[in-house]
Amino acid sequence: MHEIVSIRPLLAVIASLAVTPILLSARSPNVREGWTFAAGAVKLGIVLSMLPAVLGGNVFCFALTEVIPGIRLAFRVDAMGMLFALVASTLWIVTSAYSIGYMRGLDEHSQTRYFCFFAIALSATIGAAFAANLVTLYMFYEILSFATYPLVTHHQDEEAKISGRKYLFFIVGGSVVLVLPAMIICHMKAGTLDFAPQGFLAGHVTQGLAAVLLLLFVFGLAKAALMPMHSWLPAAMVAPTPVSALLHAVAVVKVGAFSVARVLTGVFGVDLLAQYGLGILLAVLASITILVASFIALSQDGLKRRLAFSTIGQLSYILLGVALLTPKSITGGLVHIAMHAFGKITLFFCAGAIFVAAGIKNISEMKGLGRRMPITMGAFFIGSLSVIGLPPGGGFISKWFLALGALESHELAFLCVLLFSSFLNAAYFLPIAYNAFFAKPPDDAKEVGFQEAPPWCVVPLAFTAIASVWLFFNPWPFLDLARLAAAQVTGG
Template sequence: MGDSVWLALALIIPAVTLLAILLLGRRPNLREAATLSGAILLFITVAQLLVDVLAGARPELHLASVAPGLTLALRIDPLGMLFGVVAATLWVANSVYSIGYMRGNDEPRQTMFYACFAIAIFSTMGLAFAGNLFTLFVFYEILSLSTYPLVTHKQNPAAMKAGRVYLITLIGASMILLLPAIIWTGLVAGTLDFKAGGILDGKLGPVALSILLAMFVFGAAKAAVMPLHRWLPAAMVAPTPVSALLHAVAVVKAGVFTILKVVVSIFGIETLSKTGSADWLVYVAGFTIIAASVVALRADDLKRRLAYSTIGQLSYIVMAAALVSPLAVLGAALHIAAHAISKITLFFAAGSIYTAEHVTKVSQMNGIGRRMPWTMAAFAIGALSMIGLPPTAGFLGKWFMLGAASSAANWFAVGVIVVSTVLNAAYFLPILTAAYLKPANGPVKEAPLAMVVALSATALGTVMLFFFPEVPFRLASAILGG
């Protein structure tokens, strides 16, 4: 099959999976088999595309012409390929985990859960492989709408309130900032197509470029840059597989992917570097990193602590993008992959602890490492990765980002990375010491097997990505060349 056929399959497979889930809704075993089969088939498809992209191919597919100058089109570049690989790989792990979680907690509306998840993956594939800003925007909005029912899954007052915050923040930011930014870009550049090196060189002055960049950064509120971050901790009322989707597989990654994509392929790092139009973003992202880490330090609710950890970790990527250097972009891209696999491991572990022990607070985790050895071993690996310690994947991105900040003599960014790393350790290590060193009460009791298998696999992947980073490294290295 040609590259365009494989590219089309990346959208067709989640769509067909959605139909199968809806048709098999009354037969849980077959419904879940359809979900897992779709995830595996998508992984195979994306793996084939990955081979082609690493060989130098740039698959393209024209979907539709909406109006003159507005086309729905797909084109895979290295950054999109990296995001696509992350999402497709983790859909497999999350599908296995979800089967154990949804059954183990006897969750209601499971068919709707799996259906919305399939739509979210469909939109994520479209967003990752978007060939222009218009296509990215369409799939970005589909992602927001498809994840709203997942956030409100429990349909209690807390869930409905969180859903309102979620939708108002994400859709509001898109309509008020992101869409006007896209229109402005099209008017001044004459195109919305992504291009290596950007399309805005010489089109706007430094101040206008700064304003346009701010519209993109805050318009892409999924990146949770402060002050547009409150939707993320609010959404933690959702089931843990949804939290994993929000933090690792799709939603927040869609935000930072959009920002990094715009910096590289719309503005161009050379344009931003010579105009200094992104300098302000280093400080905004740095503040978000430190402030979120301080809030995480004080949070007793485990998922809330992980949520604020995500807010801080995402802004590492934003800050690296704002440094506008090849080394910083390399670090940002690597951190997308590292954070995804590490944070999904942490949320998988949190869900397993809730399922087996009904524990949701950090203060309740004394001795749990001996009662749930597999789960807490995986949690420990994910936590060490978030701190940035070898041999875990989180070390790689931080190392390159620190190198970029040092090379640019940006001592503010260096200080943020160092101080936040200490804060990361301060809010993760006490969990591990309490889990392993304090007395354990009760017998060994793990979560359902499917959940343990999934979290063990992602924990192993977190370590393996440190020792075998070739694929994300090659993709990250190729980003600047398109």
């Protein structure tokens, strides 16, 4: 593995942050959104410029400053970080386009503030993806928390304020009360907080202390929504739908799942987790979350709430894959970051388009909607297939590797969890698409004919739906990056 010292990781982080003063001073919405796209293109270009070298097994490094003696604010771009950064920087551009159609379509207030915090959130996301140590990861994790708070509370009504307080209580409170002490203990025991391919705690902690640290990290990193640290996520659905898409596919929850994966592999290490049986502990916690969240999703009539509980379960697929500690399971867990992102963002885009065009929020009101919105509901069906894990959705690839990983680890109970939960996924998604196209519309429904949302809403959701299918046939580079990352952390 060759280390390349380069400023490009820092440039990728600040690309969107640098345009926020311009966004604030822009007098025209077109200028504001034009600069948003420009920043997105620059960010994606910088990330792509590092892709060939990372696929070749190299890493990019850049140290910015020393926070305290011996602990630096530093970036390190390896296969795992590149996978997440590529997903986030690609989907930010798509989500920005969708935001134009949604925010303008509903004539939302404070659109400039919205786009500014959106840009800051993406800078924090890339910073977390490229973090070289726990301090850098923690800093950008918290910046993301505070940058997304104004987005969650965008409507500024009482419901939004209550949801915002819950949001900060779980994701900031959890990290301060649980993660900070865990970091201090790690530094006291190992003398470092720098991520290492096989972790840095081996030989420094007992089994009991390792178990305590594991629980502090996985529950303290509450953006991963492992139960019972999950209730902030359904509450955050009060936000505008593009924010929900940001939360569920591009940034917040994926930063949570990615951070847990990074801690498991870069702090504990696969060998230590296997030696102390901690992988099984986390796999059990993730399996409980997967099944309970799936059952709750079945009972939700609000479309965004059903999607929210679906996300809680899907995040734990990522944790389960890493917790099984085999090359195939880790590959499946990491590539699920990408596959779930494209599928779930499609579903949220569809939910927003339905609200913009028809004013519908509840699943019970969507019967016959496919006749009015065939493009949107067709995309919803494709996104559903991907999240369920059925061909030709890209989610099939990640769940296939997760299943192979469960077999590879000889843990058939977790294979049963994967299969049964996928059945539950189908049970809460497929009836929506079926009723939209084949059920009779409600008697009080108006005959309005073809009524899709504005093109700025429809084109992004069509793009992500097509991308979900494309990833089934050609999962490059996400699968390659996931395999490489799995090989790096398992020593394969």
